Amino acid sequence: MNKPIIIIGNGGHASVLTEILLLQHRDILGFTALKEEINSYGLKYLGPDDIVGKYSPEEVELVLGLGTVRISNVRHNIFEEMKSQGYTFSTCIHPKSIISLTAILAEGTQIMAGAIIQPHAQIGENTIINTGVIIEHDCLIGAHVHIAPGTTLSGGVIIGSDSHVGTGSSIIQGIEIGKNTLIGAGSVVVSNIGTSKKAFGVPAKEV
Incomplete structure (x- = not known):
């Protein structure tokens, strides 16, 4: 109950x-x-x-x-x-989100309206998957992360814990982003970003 x-x-x-x-x-x-x-x-x-x-x-x-x-x-x-x-x-899941049967959601995960989480993706505890976010297959999202509205993660992306991916960002397949890292809104990430970094732009560069 x-x-x-x-x-x-x-x-x-x-x-x-x-x-x-x-x-x-x-x-x-x-x-x-x-x-x-x-x-x-x-x-x-x-x-x-x-x-x-x-x-x-x-x-x-x-x-x-x-x-x-x-x-x-x-x-x-x-x-x-x-x-x-x-x-x-x-765990809060909006009924208008789409979540694969094989996706794994940890305690306290928050999935907003229009979000799509594809097969074998894993979402860490206390993480926000905000409105309209697309998490493709086999992504691994750490704990205490915020994936802001309208962001797209292609297959196999890894996001370290305590990171923030800004609104409308895109991350291509296989990219790894370290812990405690900020990706600025509207960025396009085409190469790995380290731990405790800030990255902005198209393509995103560490600053």
Whole structure:
């Protein structure tokens, strides 16, 4: 049986996830934020993030409603802290996404509307596959990654953990991108990019 959900955050990304949860007919207890805020779906404000501790890990599941627009450790740190306390993160999958039966999705993965994930792709925990993203066959995406809207990954691409691939980027087949790396919006990646790098342009070059 699905447990009631607490959403961490109340911004735009949280709104997208709220709609997915409502489409899944999940029971949402409310949301957390630094201070009391109005929620556009009428969800209840529960308190700051540490209010989660008032609920047993056996009673609730969490959804991490914080998005990213660049490299950030915030999502990673919140996920790991809550996991260390025994909490589980729900995997959110929009019903208008297409996911291969052989794809593997780790805990807390978020798949938005129009995303396509092809056979034997693997998506790491707490990773965002945003609106309209195409993940082709045999791609390997690490944990805490954000693949921003409209991005295309051809077959066999590897993305290291904690990386951010910007909106509308394209990565050709067999490319490897290291951990904690930023690919700028609209970039076309045709060669490997190392760890803790920034790359922009057509073709993308490290800067």
